[in-house]
Amino acid sequence: MRAKNNSIVLSKLKYRDYDLIVKCYTEERGIVSYMLRGVLKSKKGLSKTVYYQALSQIQIEENYKPNQSLHFISEVKFNYIYKSLHTNIYKSAIVLFLSEILSNVLKEEEKNKDLFHFIEAALQYLDNEDQFSNFHLLFLLKLTRYLGFQPENLNNDYPYFNLESGVFESLNYGIYSISGENLTLLKRLLGTNFDALNTIKINAKQRQEFLNMLLYYFELHLGSFKKPKSLQVLNEVFH
Numbered sequence: 001m002r003a004k005n006n007s008i009v010l011s012k013l014k015y016r017d018y019d020l021i022v023k024c025y026t027e028e029r030g031i032v033s034y035m036l037r038g039v040l041k042s043k044k045g046l047s048k049t050v051y052y053q054a055l056s057q058i059q060i061e062e063n064y065k066p067n068q069s070l071h072f073i074s075e076v077k078f079n080y081i082y083k084s085l086h087t088n089i090y091k092s093a094i095v096l097f098l099s100e101i102l103s104n105v106l107k108e109e110e111k112n113k114d115l116f117h118f119i120e121a122a123l124q125y126l127d128n129e130d131q132f133s134n135f136h137l138l139f140l141l142k143l144t145r146y147l148g149f150q151p152e153n154l155n156n157d158y159p160y161f162n163l164e165s166g167v168f169e170s171l172n173y174g175i176y177s178i179s180g181e182n183l184t185l186l187k188r189l190l191g192t193n194f195d196a197l198n199t200i201k202i203n204a205k206q207r208q209e210f211l212n213m214l215l216y217y218f219e220l221h222l223g224s225f226k227k228p229k230s231l232q233v234l235n236e237v238f239h
Contacts, residue, residue, distance in 0.1 A: 002061065002062070002063055002064075002074065003028070003061070003062060003064055004059055004060065004061050004062075005026045005027060005028045005029065005032070005059070005060050005062055005064075006026065006027040006028075006057070006058075006059050006060075006079055006116070006120075007024040007025065007026045007027070007032070007057075007058050007059070007060050008024060008025045008026075008055060008056070008057055008058075008102075008116070008119055008120065008123075009022060009023075009024055009051075009052050009053065009054060009055060009056045009058065009099075010023045010024060010025055010031075010054070010055075010099055010102050010103045010106070011023045011054070011099060011100075011103045012049075012052050014040070015035070017040070017041075018037075018038045018039065018040040018041040019035060019036060019037050019038065019039065019040070020035075020036040020039050020040065020049070020052065021033055021034070021035055021036075021070065022034045022036060022052050023103065024058075024060070025102065025106055025116065025119065026060075026111070026116070027111065027113060027116045027117075028111050029064070029109065029110070029111055030106070030108045030109050030110045030111050030112060031106055031107065031108060031109050032062075032064075032071055032109070033069065033070050033071070034060070034062070034070065034071050034072065034073050035070040035071070035072060036048075036052075036073065037072075048076070051076050051077075051078065053086050054086075054095050054096060054099040055085070055095050055098065055099050055102075055123055056078070056082075057078065057079040057080040057082075057120060057123065057124075058076055058077065058078055058079055059076070059077050059078075059079045060073050060075070060076050061073065061074045061075035061076070062074065080120075080124060080127075082123075082127045083127055083128070084127055084128075085123065085126065085127045089237065090132070090133075090237055090238070091126060091127075091132065093230070093233055093234050093237040093238070094126065094132070094135060094136050094234065096230045096233065096234070097136060097228055097230045097231065097233070097234045098136060098139060100228040100229065100230050101140070101143075101228055102119070104224075104225060104226060104228070105143075105147060105218070105222060105225065112146065114146065115146040118142065118143075118146065122139055122142075122194065125194045125195075129194075129198075131197075131198040132197075133207065133238055134197055134200055134202065134207065135194070135197065136211070136234070137185075137189060137207065137210060137211060137214065138189055138192060138194060138197055140211075140214050140215075140218070141186075141189050141190070141214065144217075144218075144221075147221070147222070148221075149166055149217075149221040149222075150166070151166050151167075151168075151186065151190060152166055152167045152168070153168075153190050153191075154167070154168065155167070155168040155169075155170075156168050156187050156190065158170045159179055159183070160172050160173070160177045160178065160179050160183070161177070161178050161179075161183055161186055162176050162177055163176045163177075163178060163213070163216060163217050163220055164176040164220055166217075166221070176220075178213060181206055181209070181210075182209060182210050182213050185200075185202060185206065185210050186210075188200055204238060204239050207238060208235055208238075208239075211231075211234075211235075215227055215231070
């Protein structure tokens with residue numbers, strides 16, 4: 001079946017000498033993997049790899065067969081051309097990190113248009129924004145809504161947040177309870193949209209500690225979650 005499908009590139013992997021396997025999150029079918037045969041063999045083929053940079057937003061004309069694990073692309077074009085996402089070193093570090101996160105947590109081979117449009121719009125915001133050092137924190141926090149473990153924003157005047165249960169609490173229940181700067185930032189970010197993110201000022205140490213807490217939150221709620229290898233690069237860039 002030939003069809004058009006808006007897609008966000010999550011990862012690409014060299015296969016054999018000249019082929020690529022590209023994993024995308026698509027608007028119509030969730031996670032889909034595509035085989036690009038011979039794309040690394042010629043200059044003309046190599047020029048097409050620009051479409052498959054991490055988190056590129058593309059429209060694919062595909063030959064899709066439901067029972068196959070790998071599908072084939074007949075035509076591709078950009079849905080949105082980034083101005084800075086792949087050229088700004090700081091944004092590139094965020095892109096590398098988030099593409100690894102999304103590759104890890106998005107498993108379903110079924111569509112979720114709300115999630116697709118959230119990712120699409122958030123990346124376009126990042127592409128156009130000049131102040132973005134906290135972008136990945138808010139992105140991950142908002143992503144939890146679509147993954148089913150968004151922090152419950154009731155009783156947010158309580159002095160603790162339980163990472164295991166995802167709720168604010170009046171008492172400290174041990175290793176899963178957080179307080180202090182991480183709690184304060186969590187409360188602020190829960191009430192913030194991307195367009196107001198630049199009003200939140202934190203230093204590199206606070207950013208790193210809050211990110212570590214968020215990743216631990218993901219680990220607690222997603223059994224197969226692994227810390228991204230690109231975390232060290234991200235921390236070094238934003239140190």
